[in-house]
Amino acid sequence: MNTSTLTRLLFGIMMIAIAAIGIIGGGFSPIWRPVPQAIMARELLAYLSTLISLMAGVGLLMKRTTAPSAFILSAVFLIWLILFKGPFIVQAPLVEGTYQSIGENLVWVTAAWLLYLCSADTTSKWNFGWLSGPVARQAAYLLYSLALIAFGFSHFVYLELTAPLVPRWLPAPVFWAYLTGAIYLLSGTAVLSSVAARAGAFLAAVQITLITLLVWGPMVLSADLTPMHWQETVVSTAIMISSWVIAASLGRRRWIVVSGSRQGTAARRLPFP
Numbered sequence: 001m002n003t004s005t006l007t008r009l010l011f012g013i014m015m016i017a018i019a020a021i022g023i024i025g026g027g028f029s030p031i032w033r034p035v036p037q038a039i040m041a042r043e044l045l046a047y048l049s050t051l052i053s054l055m056a057g058v059g060l061l062m063k064r065t066t067a068p069s070a071f072i073l074s075a076v077f078l079i080w081l082i083l084f085k086g087p088f089i090v091q092a093p094l095v096e097g098t099y100q101s102i103g104e105n106l107v108w109v110t111a112a113w114l115l116y117l118c119s120a121d122t123t124s125k126w127n128f129g130w131l132s133g134p135v136a137r138q139a140a141y142l143l144y145s146l147a148l149i150a151f152g153f154s155h156f157v158y159l160e161l162t163a164p165l166v167p168r169w170l171p172a173p174v175f176w177a178y179l180t181g182a183i184y185l186l187s188g189t190a191v192l193s194s195v196a197a198r199a200g201a202f203l204a205a206v207q208i209t210l211i212t213l214l215v216w217g218p219m220v221l222s223a224d225l226t227p228m229h230w231q232e233t234v235v236s237t238a239i240m241i242s243s244w245v246i247a248a249s250l251g252r253r254r255w256i257v258v259s260g261s262r263q264g265t266a267a268r269r270l271p272f273p
Helices: 003-025 042-060 063-084 086-091 096-120 134-157 159-165 173-192 197-222 227-249 262-269
Strands: none
Touching: 003 042, 003 063, 003 096, 003 227, 042 063, 063 086, 063 096, 086 096, 096 134, 096 227, 134 159, 134 173, 134 197, 159 173, 173 197, 197 227
16 A cells, blocks of 8 residues: 555545544534534534534545546635635634634644545546646645645744744743644645755644643543643644645655756756746
């Protein structure tokens, strides 16, 4: 089993787990929040988000249904982001937390879209021209790079919230808060570039994995999770798995594309990988 297949299966299992959370909780699972209380047909939307999560997750487990499942899921994720996260930009355009929250959604939008793009290459029925071409792939990596940059800035802007999350056995929590923020910024810039996109995506995936395991993992094992911490754990896990899907999509590229090489020549023609 290659890395792309493994990450696809993990993403599918993640979506099924998200659906299970929605069914057990009887509402929106963490990755579909927030949805305003006053919105019409809110309960129906909760059922719809759970149904989409379940159907897409099952579809992603089978290669022949990956393309339609990933296409529908990425489209719904994007529409959901615009409808329920977009208004925050209008209401608070200078608040960094707005962009960090949107960045979370952008990660799974990108992951689902890249799963579609990779499967559409071998499924002509779901190949929609430019929607499954190089420009669409470039746009996906652009969205991911913006998400990583938003994560990085949030570590600096919200230092008082980030530093306390550093495990107690690590000294100098402020240092680690700044370092992880800097790594996010570096990774986002690398993904945005044509030189170190694969290295940047891999670095981001490793860091997100370490944060998920070292910060939220002990809280889960201790069974001492507040509702906020539970939501953050689910969201962090979703970001972790999605980040590995994105990193796997760059598996055919060199870690560093040197100018003048065959890939370097192609990189000069395209602003993104």
